[in-house]
Amino acid sequence: xxxxxxxxxxxxxxxxxxxxxxxxxxxxxxxxxxxxxxxxxxxxxxxxxxxxxxxxxxxxxxxxxxxxxxxxxxxxxxxxxxxxxxxxxxxxxxxxxxxxxxxxxxxxxxxxxxxxxxxxxxxxxxxxxxxxxxxxxxxxxxxxxxxxxxxxxxxxxxxxxxxxxxxxxxxxxxxxxxxxxxxxxxxxxxxxxxxxxxxxxxxxxxxxxxxxxxxxxxxxxxxxxxxxxxxxxxxxxxxxxxxxxxxxxxxxxxxxxxxxxxxxxxxxxxxxxxxxxxxxxxxxxxxxxxxxxxxxxxxxxxxxxxxxxxxxxxxxxxxxxxxxxxxxxxxxxxxxxxxxxxxxxxxxxxxxxxxxxxxxxxxxxxxxxxxxxxxxxxxxxxxxxxxxxxxxxxxxxxxxxxxxxxxxx
Amino acid sequence: xxxxxxxxxxxxxxxxxxxxxxxxxxxxxxxxxxxxxxxxxxxxxxxxxxxxxxxxxxx
Numbered sequence: 001x002x003x004x005x006x007x008x009x010x011x012x013x014x015x016x017x018x019x020x021x022x023x024x025x026x027x028x029x030x031x032x033x034x035x036x037x038x039x040x041x042x043x044x045x046x047x048x049x050x051x052x053x054x055x056x057x058x059x060x061x062x063x064x065x066x067x068x069x070x071x072x073x074x075x076x077x078x079x080x081x082x083x084x085x086x087x088x089x090x091x092x093x094x095x096x097x098x099x100x101x102x103x104x105x106x107x108x109x110x111x112x113x114x115x116x117x118x119x120x121x122x123x124x125x126x127x128x129x130x131x132x133x134x135x136x137x138x139x140x141x142x143x144x145x146x147x148x149x150x151x152x153x154x155x156x157x158x159x160x161x162x163x164x165x166x167x168x169x170x171x172x173x174x175x176x177x178x179x180x181x182x183x184x185x186x187x188x189x190x191x192x193x194x195x196x197x198x199x200x201x202x203x204x205x206x207x208x209x210x211x212x213x214x215x216x217x218x219x220x221x222x223x224x225x226x227x228x229x230x231x232x233x234x235x236x237x238x239x240x241x242x243x244x245x246x247x248x249x250x251x252x253x254x255x256x257x258x259x260x261x262x263x264x265x266x267x268x269x270x271x272x273x274x275x276x277x278x279x280x281x282x283x284x285x286x287x288x289x290x291x292x293x294x295x296x297x298x299x300x301x302x303x304x305x306x307x308x309x310x311x312x313x314x315x316x317x318x319x320x321x322x323x324x325x326x327x328x329x330x331x332x333x334x335x336x337x338x339x340x341x342x343x344x345x346x347x348x349x350x351x352x353x354x355x356x357x358x359x360x361x362x363x364x365x366x367x368x369x370x371x372x373x374x375x376x377x378x379x380x381x382x383x384x385x386x387x388x389x390x391x392x393x394x395x396x397x398x399x400x401x402x403x404x405x406x407x408x409x
Numbered sequence: 410x411x412x413x414x415x416x417x418x419x420x421x422x423x424x425x426x427x428x429x430x431x432x433x434x435x436x437x438x439x440x441x442x443x444x445x446x447x448x449x450x451x452x453x454x455x456x457x458x459x460x461x462x463x464x465x466x467x468x
Contacts, residue, residue: 002458003448007441270437277437280444284422287451287458288415322419367430368440384430 010279019272021078023265024233029085030264036189037203044201046093055095056159060151066108072215076109077370078229084378086204092171100158103389106375107364111357113140119330123352126334138349142404150397157392178380206236271377278368282323299336308344309354316358324369326359350409357401364390411454
């Protein structure tokens with residue numbers, strides 16, 4: 001019965017943790033659509049983008065913007081959920097294809113150098129240097145050029161793929177095909193002063209605005225950000241209810257409308273179950289001992305010389321593709337970085353930076369990675385279709401990162 | 410021996426997953442099924458079954 005219990009455990013832990021974030025943000029997004037705030041935001045942002053001649057100019061911009069936002073929301077899947085609720089309708093309304101928009105959101109959190117990253121803190125401690133020194137002296141000189149070149153690859157790859165797949169659904173057709181249009185038909189339209197439209201236009205972006213403010217306040221006080229995505233979403237919902245109350249002066253109807261939030265939460269249950277399924281598969285791989293075996297092999301590689309980083313990156317890629325994450329592996333390898341580098345006769349950072357960056361880059365190429373499954377579930381695309389779009393920029397980034405590591409570190 | 414079995418099972422399960430994905434079948438039930446089969450294989454191989462990775466590891 002133990003395997004069944006593992007599945008049950010996965011349901012309870014996922015529902016209480018990341019699943020709850022997904023449900024809350026889906027509920028908030030549904031409520032924003034219902035009160036008409038999403039329409040105001042989308043029309044406001046798309047009208048400011050009307051002068052852009054080619055929508056593909058937005059590809060590198062959105063990719064880099066997403067990566068900067070990952071400083072505020074470090075979890076790749078949480079950031080993807082927020083961007084799916086806020087940025088996705090805007091990108092689609094500007095005429096960007098479904099697959100390009102999905103690929104950009106799936107690759108929004110990759111390798112931004114930040115001294116706040118827990119992996120950077122742990123590696124810097126193991127290498128006996130300050131986190132700032134490690135991040136800016138070693139991590140950033142590799143990750144920043146890699147990110148910039150990946151933005152260029154994203155531009156050309158997404159454009160090339162869109163040219164091949166020209167039978168793409170328009171946003172209007174997408175909404176109709178997946179039953180979203182019917183839901184939207186029941187929504188309210190915001191008409192009134194510019195001030196009122198501005199307030200409604202801000203509401204869908206409120207969770208991310210609060211998170212950015214919390215991040216800046218935290219930085220200025222020398223403390224890490226304290227607010228969780230869950231708390232921020234609930235605060236935003238409460239503010240939205242008050243805005244509705246003040247705008248409509250119909251307490252009974254406004255409170256009745258709050259049920260849309262709960263209905264929206266229910267509609268995202270499929271994505272949560274997808275995550276549980278992926279985690280059950282990963283637990284199965286753990287149970288047969290394959291992860292432990294690869295990890296043990298990595299820990300005992302000695303005397304590979306300058307090829308050691310390359311060998312370690314290959315193993316990291318295998319683990320990330322199989323499990324959808326390289327975080328656990330990076331932390332497991334941290335105590336071994338210095339002795340392994342010493343035995344190979346290379347500097348520790350020549351080993352730590354490639355392993356760390358490879359894990360974060362290849363996540364968006366794994367069919368069981370939470371971020372891929374969330375984007376696939378929300379956009380009604382197959383994980384394979386998304387991986388096809390993310391693979392070339394991410395593998396390109398991996399190769400650039402390896403070349404730069406050999407050259408600069 | 411158990412290492413060889415683990416490698417064979419991993420390759421087989423990944424191959425099945427890729428095949429099912431290429432056929433555009435519902436990935437949820439495939440992942441659940443493969444996960445359960447691998448978990449039972451782990452039990453038969455005498456491995457200790459527990460929730461090894463925190464769920465955050467997927468993120």
